[in-house]
Amino acid sequence: VNRARMLISCPDRPGIVAAVSQFLSEHGANIVQSDQYTMDPEGGMFFIRIEFDLDQLTARLPQLENDFAPVAERFSMNWSISPASKKKRLAILVSKEDHCLLELLWQWQAGDLYADIALVISNHPDMRELVESFGIPYYHIPVTPETKAEAEAKQIELIRGQADVIILARYMQIISPEFLKHYPNQLINIHHSFLPAFVGGKPYAQAYDRGVKLIGATAHYVTEELDGGPIIEQDVQRVSHRDNVDDLKRIGRHIERIVLARAVSWHVEDRILVYQNRTVVFV
Amino acid sequence: VNRARMLISCPDRPGIVAAVSQFLSEHGANIVQSDQYTMDPEGGMFFIRIEFDLDQLTARLPQLENDFAPVAERFSMNWSISPASKKKRLAILVSKEDHCLLELLWQWQAGDLYADIALVISNHPDMRELVESFGIPYYHIPVTPETKAEAEAKQIELIRGQADVIILARYMQIISPEFLKHYPNQLINIHHSFLPAFVGGKPYAQAYDRGVKLIGATAHYVTEELDGGPIIEQDVQRVSHRDNVDDLKRIGRHIERIVLARAVSWHVEDRILVYQNRTVVFV
Amino acid sequence: VNRARMLISCPDRPGIVAAVSQFLSEHGANIVQSDQYTMDPEGGMFFIRIEFDLDQLTARLPQLENDFAPVAERFSMNWSISPASKKKRLAILVSKEDHCLLELLWQWQAGDLYADIALVISNHPDMRELVESFGIPYYHIPVTPETKAEAEAKQIELIRGQADVIILARYMQIISPEFLKHYPNQLINIHHSFLPAFVGGKPYAQAYDRGVKLIGATAHYVTEELDGGPIIEQDVQRVSHRDNVDDLKRIGRHIERIVLARAVSWHVEDRILVYQNRTVVFV
Amino acid sequence: VNRARMLISCPDRPGIVAAVSQFLSEHGANIVQSDQYTMDPEGGMFFIRIEFDLDQLTARLPQLENDFAPVAERFSMNWSISPASKKKRLAILVSKEDHCLLELLWQWQAGDLYADIALVISNHPDMRELVESFGIPYYHIPVTPETKAEAEAKQIELIRGQADVIILARYMQIISPEFLKHYPNQLINIHHSFLPAFVGGKPYAQAYDRGVKLIGATAHYVTEELDGGPIIEQDVQRVSHRDNVDDLKRIGRHIERIVLARAVSWHVEDRILVYQNRTVVFV
Known part of the structure; x- marks a missing residue:
């Protein structure tokens, strides 16, 4: 019930994975699965799907989303975080x-x-x-x-x-x-x-x-x-x-x-x- | 070396398989494989592929083809017989x-x-x-x-x-x-x-x-x-x-x-x- | 409703297909599909499945089976005929x-x-x-x-x-x-x-x-x-x-x-x- | 020619992805592909494969490996980095x-x-x-x-x-x-x-x-x-x-x-x- 899924697509730039994984790590989330694809490394698009676990996910998700907004803005991300338990x-x-x-x-x-x-x-x-x-x-x-x-x-x-x-x-x-x-x-x-x-x-x-x-x-x-x-x-x-x-x-x-x-x-x-x-x- | 393959396509009519297999039997050929397909039984097309063995195939093939011609004509067949050993x-x-x-x-x-x-x-x-x-x-x-x-x-x-x-x-x-x-x-x-x-x-x-x-x-x-x-x-x-x-x-x-x-x-x-x-x- | 399926397995010998297809033809049956397989032509087993149409199949099936018995016996066949419409x-x-x-x-x-x-x-x-x-x-x-x-x-x-x-x-x-x-x-x-x-x-x-x-x-x-x-x-x-x-x-x-x-x-x-x-x- | 591949397996713990991606980011490497799999999140094994680009890879690889050693030790990693161009x-x-x-x-x-x-x-x-x-x-x-x-x-x-x-x-x-x-x-x-x-x-x-x-x-x-x-x-x-x-x-x-x-x-x-x-x- 504390599992969430994060989907991101944005223009590729160095440092995206580091920024996202550091953000999650600092917020106490543990990445249990991640899949990434970069379409054409030079100036292409970057796609990532991350499954992570976070204690008290439901209560903390609004704050997490709030805190992620500046990171997302920096990389011009299209993004979403969904609790895996929410059907x-x-x-x-x-x-x-x-x-x-x-x-x-x-x-x-x-x-x-x-x-x-x-x-x-x-x-x-x-x-x-x-x-x-x-x-x-x-x-x-x-x-x-x-x-x-x-x-x-x-x-x-x-x-x-x-x-x-x-x-x-x-x-x-x-x-x-x-x-x-x-x-x-x-x-x-x-x-x-x-x-x-x-x-x-x-x-x-x-x-x-x-x-x-x-x-x-x-x-x-x-x-x-x-x-x-x-x-x-x-x-x-x-x-x-x-x-x-x-x-x-x-x-x-x-x-x-x-x-x-x-x-x-x-x-x-x-x-x-x-x-x-x-x-x-x-x- | 005595194996031959017969391919026939013709309009479907009762008695084709009987006519062909009786012809082969009377000429001493043994059918070792046959595959048949009728496209739409009512008035459709009939297709058959027969592999048969016949002693002294090479020598007897011209006569066999000659003898088969009237059978083929009766059923308006498109047909061929090829020695399997002939590459x-x-x-x-x-x-x-x-x-x-x-x-x-x-x-x-x-x-x-x-x-x-x-x-x-x-x-x-x-x-x-x-x-x-x-x-x-x-x-x-x-x-x-x-x-x-x-x-x-x-x-x-x-x-x-x-x-x-x-x-x-x-x-x-x-x-x-x-x-x-x-x-x-x-x-x-x-x-x-x-x-x-x-x-x-x-x-x-x-x-x-x-x-x-x-x-x-x-x-x-x-x-x-x-x-x-x-x-x-x-x-x-x-x-x-x-x-x-x-x-x-x-x-x-x-x-x-x-x-x-x-x-x-x-x-x-x-x-x-x-x-x-x-x-x-x-x- | 006049479609039947015939399954035969028996030791391979020359003339089986001819005998069966001639039998069916003489009884007025039209073969609409047949598949045959001979396991090892020299002294192996012969298998055939035939679908045929016969007018008034239900009424005539007992007689057909009766007439086929001597053919089957000649070739030591294991055989069956089933009306396709019988579930x-x-x-x-x-x-x-x-x-x-x-x-x-x-x-x-x-x-x-x-x-x-x-x-x-x-x-x-x-x-x-x-x-x-x-x-x-x-x-x-x-x-x-x-x-x-x-x-x-x-x-x-x-x-x-x-x-x-x-x-x-x-x-x-x-x-x-x-x-x-x-x-x-x-x-x-x-x-x-x-x-x-x-x-x-x-x-x-x-x-x-x-x-x-x-x-x-x-x-x-x-x-x-x-x-x-x-x-x-x-x-x-x-x-x-x-x-x-x-x-x-x-x-x-x-x-x-x-x-x-x-x-x-x-x-x-x-x-x-x-x-x-x-x-x-x-x- | 500046592409490298990193393979890591180690016991799963929070923060692995963050540590590795931050390490790569700080060293100027850009992750172009990553695949991760955690076998049984609770106390299982963690596996990751990362492809990254790094300017002057050949010259800088020894130092990179050297710098990574303490990170690897912290997480008890089995790891390797191979230049993709090295056949x-x-x-x-x-x-x-x-x-x-x-x-x-x-x-x-x-x-x-x-x-x-x-x-x-x-x-x-x-x-x-x-x-x-x-x-x-x-x-x-x-x-x-x-x-x-x-x-x-x-x-x-x-x-x-x-x-x-x-x-x-x-x-x-x-x-x-x-x-x-x-x-x-x-x-x-x-x-x-x-x-x-x-x-x-x-x-x-x-x-x-x-x-x-x-x-x-x-x-x-x-x-x-x-x-x-x-x-x-x-x-x-x-x-x-x-x-x-x-x-x-x-x-x-x-x-x-x-x-x-x-x-x-x-x-x-x-x-x-x-x-x-x-x-x-x-x-």
């Missing part, structure tokens, strides 16, 4: 396919996903019973071209104050730029292809037509550019000429749920930094 | 990067690639010593925009009668449609990306910019559509934010040589059938 | 860990596992609610060293007539030879290591101590030799020094459920032949 | 199979393996021409049970002063404890199985008999316990019932060379720390 709260959006939602629910129930699932919102009523059996609120908000703006307003209202992170677990509606700006790098989508191959609709049909020998899935942060946001994780599975489009979809479901679950885990464990449409993932 | 002859085209060529040379020397490497042609002089140390003729044919047609004419002349299969082992020139039409489905290229992602030039730089988490390579038959021919094999390897473009190239070299070597092996073992820009690979 | 019935045995059971339930519900789950038996009461929510009967049969024989008798009684295949989905009791002899090659276990590494108990602790860089899981048919039965499927996942025993268990759970689900799918689709403690898997 | 010198021992040697030679020639290959020693004469064509000295030292001690003495004499690291690239003789004690954690072997499965001789035959569905290879440091030293890297490839022992060997050759080359690369880049028969590999 992130997820809102999951889903349409008709349940496999990605189910994987998240099971991993959550098994204790493998350290987060609270605050609510599930769907544009279809089908999964209410399933979701409520896990003790999680389910909201059915239908979406039509005419009611899209209104539906989003309802979604935002439901999520506001309840969830920090939004997971599109095979949610088949496009998120508006207005929605997105409330959740920068906090909105994770699973795309059913190895991006950038097969952007757009029906990727498995496209993959079949092209005769690929591997199919994949991609978890990414959502940005205004459709299927173009920073990639968090990708994986693939081997297929053959014997697999028709339905087989590809079935195999794809397995990759999708694994890839999405990994990405969500990394996000809620503060393992991901984003810089210029690329992710730095410390695993 | 296919390869011409390898290469530019400046040697890793794919080296992999083929080593596998050939180790006895893992059952083929003859008849000659190597390059638009650069660099690899002459290496290639000749394996006892293989090396031809340096420079290519410039002005001399491209002439260079191709020389290549075709060198290859004609010497090689059945052409391998583009990181050969960075585009093959003309005239050249291609001499070698339908006999010209294999290695593309340094997981097609159809990153078609065109500089795929590793594209992959870096997009921030992908896996990079791949694709072996395919060359057709007039650049990077668009039937895919034979693909594979990928995991990369991370730590890998810069040079790292991606280095990692990519390993995948490229593995993927190309697999594709060439399958081709020379008559394991590949092509139908409408897709491959059926019996492995 | 196999599974009994799942489970202890306290639910991940393998959940994967099977979910794949079954999603239509990816073509079988009936007839019943679940556990030596613990914990999963009753979960299993019954799927509409599947749950039986709690406690097992102690003293009551083991009695418990097995109850299990056999429950299973008899209800299930053809028994899945040990992390069932932590040893099955007695008496039980086994009722279900030869019909009893599938998931072992939480890459066998034959780490046989016996606590394989993840063993794997951690040995410092392996990959951990795996193995699905196998159960025989009297503990952890020694024919292997159906194996897979692995990469781990590192950062993963402690609990991490290995968590990662292992994912591999276990994937590997077990694959093995069960292949079994219920009649894709597995067993010969001398090895499996031939036609996928 | 490690390899001695490669090989018997009759050349694939692992070839992979190392090729990666070295391609610039992918940052090391000097000082010499190759073999108990067979076969590869002299190959090795010498790379400009590398080749020594043929036959080994028989009677001459083993004498042969080892010759090997040690040849290696002493010429090489820091010894690679057993499919060298089929057992190394004596006397030899080993000169090269603690500097002697890397490739074992042709996924250890600890199939220890001892003929692992591919063992793997075939057991009917495994994946075969693997393991690179490890050599210790007195045969096949029991700290594992550096492992990988596997899928096989099937179709693959006989020779196929397993052929497929295995590919995994062996990839796994060994990775392990050697990591070693020469100072990425590996050893603690109690386990490796910490920072990649």
Whole structure:
């Protein structure tokens, strides 16, 4: 309960690690894990993730943040410190396919996903019973071209104050730029292809037509550019000429749920930094 | 030495397997391996690869082919029978990067690639010593925009009668449609990306910019559509934010040589059938 | 509904494929898929799996089997013909860990596992609610060293007539030879290591101590030799020094459920032949 | 040329990172990469690898090491600082199979393996021409049970002063404890199985008999316990019932060379720390 995670990105300069580790040491914190990456030593960006233990973390965190501000300013840092014990709260959006939602629910129930699932919102009523059996609120908000703006307003209202992170677990509606700006790098989508191959609709049909020998899935942060946001994780599975489009979809479901679950885990464990449409993932 | 391989593709109809296996049985052949695939049972295509043993194969093959012709005609078959002991002859085209060529040379020397490497042609002089140390003729044919047609004419002349299969082992020139039409489905290229992602030039730089988490390579038959021919094999390897473009190239070299070597092996073992820009690979 | 699957193993001799395919052709059956493997052509074993379509299969199957008997006898065949539409019935045995059971339930519900789950038996009461929510009967049969024989008798009684295949989905009791002899090659276990590494108990602790860089899981048919039965499927996942025993268990759970689900799918689709403690898997 | 790598392992205590990074900062060094791992935060071991840049590294390294000694003593550190530009010198021992040697030679020639290959020693004469064509000295030292001690003495004499690291690239003789004690954690072997499965001789035959569905290879440091030293890297490839022992060997050759080359690369880049028969590999 006294474990915290510090994420920093800033322009590279000599002395950053020394300044940060000395700061933590002087405040009585013990670094138990650190991962650092410098993109291009000459004039590039510096990224670090530090896990540290500090007695009475909760009580002392505000002062710690206060004291760190001048250090951060000196190095023009983008930074955050989060108590590891504080679970992130997820809102999951889903349409008709349940496999990605189910994987998240099971991993959550098994204790493998350290987060609270605050609510599930769907544009279809089908999964209410399933979701409520896990003790999680389910909201059915239908979406039509005419009611899209209104539906989003309802979604935002439901999520506001309840969830920090939004997971599109095979949610088949496009998120508006207005929605997105409330959740920068906090909105994770699973795309059913190895991006950038097969952007757009029906990727498995496209993959079949092209005769690929591997199919994949991609978890990414959502940005205004459709299927173009920073990639968090990708994986693939081997297929053959014997697999028709339905087989590809079935195999794809397995990759999708694994890839999405990994990405969500990394996000809620503060393992991901984003810089210029690329992710730095410390695993 | 009495082993042969039969490849058949034709419209699916009842009785094909029975007709073929009865034909072989009546001619004293013993089927030691068969792989069959029917694309969409209702009115689709039928593909089969049969390995069989027949005493005195070499002497009896012409008669066998003659006798099979009416069977083939009845079912509108596309077919071939090849003695397994007859090595296919390869011409390898290469530019400046040697890793794919080296992999083929080593596998050939180790006895893992059952083929003859008849000659190597390059638009650069660099690899002459290496290639000749394996006892293989090396031809340096420079290519410039002005001399491209002439260079191709020389290549075709060198290859004609010497090689059945052409391998583009990181050969960075585009093959003309005239050249291609001499070698339908006999010209294999290695593309340094997981097609159809990153078609065109500089795929590793594209992959870096997009921030992908896996990079791949694709072996395919060359057709007039650049990077668009039937895919034979693909594979990928995991990369991370730590890998810069040079790292991606280095990692990519390993995948490229593995993927190309697999594709060439399958081709020379008559394991590949092509139908409408897709491959059926019996492995 | 008119699709059937034929499995044959027998000593290799010339003419088997011809005899079988001619038999099927004469009876009006159309072969839509066939896979064949000959172990060591000279005097070895022959294995074939054929999928065929036959009008009015259900009505004509008894006669077909009757007619095939003399062919089978001629070649000393071990054989079976199963209607593809007839679902196999599974009994799942489970202890306290639910991940393998959940994967099977979910794949079954999603239509990816073509079988009936007839019943679940556990030596613990914990999963009753979960299993019954799927509409599947749950039986709690406690097992102690003293009551083991009695418990097995109850299990056999429950299973008899209800299930053809028994899945040990992390069932932590040893099955007695008496039980086994009722279900030869019909009893599938998931072992939480890459066998034959780490046989016996606590394989993840063993794997951690040995410092392996990959951990795996193995699905196998159960025989009297503990952890020694024919292997159906194996897979692995990469781990590192950062993963402690609990991490290995968590990662292992994912591999276990994937590997077990694959093995069960292949079994219920009649894709597995067993010969001398090895499996031939036609996928 | 001013890049250095620092490896430290010591009992975990608060303040290690701060002390080290402050030390480096005060000496004008800029940390460009750091990886840290704490095994069990409470009273466990601490491991760190730091890459830093320091102007005039070569001239200032002795003083730097001198100044660091008291810091190291305070924390009971096991430590080293190596200039990244200083290539490690390899001695490669090989018997009759050349694939692992070839992979190392090729990666070295391609610039992918940052090391000097000082010499190759073999108990067979076969590869002299190959090795010498790379400009590398080749020594043929036959080994028989009677001459083993004498042969080892010759090997040690040849290696002493010429090489820091010894690679057993499919060298089929057992190394004596006397030899080993000169090269603690500097002697890397490739074992042709996924250890600890199939220890001892003929692992591919063992793997075939057991009917495994994946075969693997393991690179490890050599210790007195045969096949029991700290594992550096492992990988596997899928096989099937179709693959006989020779196929397993052929497929295995590919995994062996990839796994060994990775392990050697990591070693020469100072990425590996050893603690109690386990490796910490920072990649």
